[in-house]
Amino acid sequence: MSPIQGVVFDIGNVLIRWDPQGFYDARIGPAARQALFADVPLEAANLAIDHGAPFYATIADLAAEHPAHADQIMVWHDEWLAMASPAIDASVQLMQRLQAQGMPCWALSNFGEETFDIAQEAYPFLADFDGRVISGHLGVAKPDPEIYEALEEASGLRGPALFFTDDRPENIAAAAARGWHTHLFHSPQGLADALHGLGLCVQG
Secondary structure (H helix, E strand, O other): OOOOOEEEEOOEOOOEOOOHHHHHHHHHOHHHHHHHHHHOOHHHHHHHHHOOOOHHHHHHHHHHHOHHHHHHHHHHHHOHHHHOOOEOHHHHHHHHHHHHOOOOEEEEEOOOHHHHHHHHHHOHHHHOOOEEEEHHHHOOOOOOHHHHHHHHHHHOOOHHHEEEEEOOHHHHHHHHOOOOEEEEOOOHHHHHHHHHHOOOOOOO
């Protein structure tokens, strides 16, 4: 019998592709994208949004501070969903198979309040979690231990009862430090293999 009583998913690059750099590479070319990202702290602004800063105002203020790049900065707001696309269908299917077997599935993700609403409208499966801990709702983001503690409190599960998958090593390390089972996500098949290794059958 598997020791796992709850499976916890990151969202970006686990259930939904998140690739701002690739999006801008396709839009303006790699050289222009590298210059943009070097001149403008877009990723820092996104982290602030993940911590609960207002989406539009944060990006608009950044555009006002960098008028030479204002049009491309506003694209981060106006075409955000194109950067968070497409769904990783094979990962979504793993979540659905786990739930069909009665396994609770939780989201633990760095997301702004407004960007999560946009994503949930585009990807209805985000409403299907048994519970969600979203950084923008709490004002704290991975890998801060406080957000992991929030999931433990909400789920009633701790330590080896939890399995967590995320694409960022620092987020995995923070979960492992709490005794969770972890898997650094690279592909849906790798995740399926890790789940199978802990006694969870998710093969189609």
